Amino acid sequence: MSSDSNSSIQQIPEPTLRRLPLYHQLLSEKHSEGAKNISCTEISNILGFTAIQIRKDLAYTGAVGRSKTGYNVKELLYILEDILGYTKTKDALIVGAGNLGLALMGYDGFKNYGLNIVAAFDTDPQKTGKLFHGKAVFDISELEKLAKEKGIKIGILTVPSAFAQETADLMVNAGIKAIWNFAPVKINVPDDVLVQHENLASSLAVLSHKLDNLTSVQRNE
Amino acid sequence: MSSDSNSSIQQIPEPTLRRLPLYHQLLSEKHSEGAKNISCTEISNILGFTAIQIRKDLAYTGAVGRSKTGYNVKELLYILEDILGYTKTKDALIVGAGNLGLALMGYDGFKNYGLNIVAAFDTDPQKTGKLFHGKAVFDISELEKLAKEKGIKIGILTVPSAFAQETADLMVNAGIKAIWNFAPVKINVPDDVLVQHENLASSLAVLSHKLDNLTSVQRNE
DNA sequence: TAGATTGTTAATCGATTAACAATC
DNA sequence: TAGATTGTTAATCGATTAACAATC
Incomplete structure (x- = not known):
């Protein structure tokens, strides 16, 4: 059944x-x-x-x-x-504690979607060792240990594009099986790892393109 | 041509x-x-x-x-x-200075996409009158004045779902012609206003569903 | 020249829409 | 019963993929 x-x-x-x-x-x-x-x-x-x-x-x-x-x-x-999957809570990690990463860490809405963000990781000593929205930011070197310890399968990738691939590699090594990628670049992962792209640039392109057409149509009327 | x-x-x-x-x-x-x-x-x-x-x-x-x-x-x-549209900069406003709104306000990447976030608006006195990422947060009552003064056509909607519709109405009144909606609800606007949905819940649904299948396939192997 | 690469027309595939039978 | 509504099969539409001619 x-x-x-x-x-x-x-x-x-x-x-x-x-x-x-x-x-x-x-x-x-x-x-x-x-x-x-x-x-x-x-x-x-x-x-x-x-x-x-x-x-x-x-x-x-x-x-x-x-x-x-x-x-x-x-x-x-x-x-x-x-x-x-809203009924069974799934743990997730954020890698990249920049503006977007920290915002997602504090985004209450995820709870309703069964997503529990456990912690974030970064390399910046200004960020690591501190709490944001009540959640800890660890140094990236701790990623593998914590992910394996807690058996976390979902990783949210919010580092700058230039570091996206190397960070994804670290996540894969840490046993992450699903990467939600907010960097606007393609990342390569093994076949058994899945990547979901969240490309704000793509959405913005659609928006601004439609707006262009809208205004050009109005000009011609 | x-x-x-x-x-x-x-x-x-x-x-x-x-x-x-x-x-x-x-x-x-x-x-x-x-x-x-x-x-x-x-x-x-x-x-x-x-x-x-x-x-x-x-x-x-x-x-x-x-x-x-x-x-x-x-x-x-x-x-x-x-x-x-990366060559000609377009001004935009953020309405809703919560976690996500503030993050988008500080997101450097938008510059590369020709999007210039001018200011944010909120109702919370804890937020209004302050600067975040070097940009001002005004009370929502100032929205119409500022939008019309600067002729801003793009609005980014980052308020909680419950307030999405009324906030969208305010944006339409303020002359906004394109709404980038980050609230996971449908909003109704006049025909000459366009709405671009950015639904993190939808993306997450795809991710978690694919992950479910991945793991169930692996179990059966 | 030979071969790599573009550009275009045709075939395929999948999602949306339409039509309509089944049912409460 | 009549009519609203579901559920399913068929038709349409649009995007992707394939085939192949044109070209440098």
């Missing part, structure tokens, strides 16, 4: 997966408002996706709705929390 | 647009190393995309390569900087 659910989870397409947290957020809001059921039409009106797309997305999660009434809010919420 | 380039830019697909900053980053590295030309094969080896995809992406930018030699590094760099 559990291996069965694993294999079905495996084939959730990434675009769908990226929308699931939005459904979850809406569902938990509705739940706290006391809603018992919710239909795709209602979700569609609020989130702006088509009802068909929502139905298809939810089908991937294995959720089952009922004609006329829609989906049970509580049940759907549990299913989403399970798939998104 | 300039309207011509606008209409051609307009149809760059978003996936391509998101890859352009990575090409730019690589090109600027190669340029500083003194490289004169670069081929798709070489880019492919470094970034891990297929050479065909890279050629297609670059075709969208209007860049022209030469058989056998590839693309001129300097020329391609200029084209990318132009399309990505």
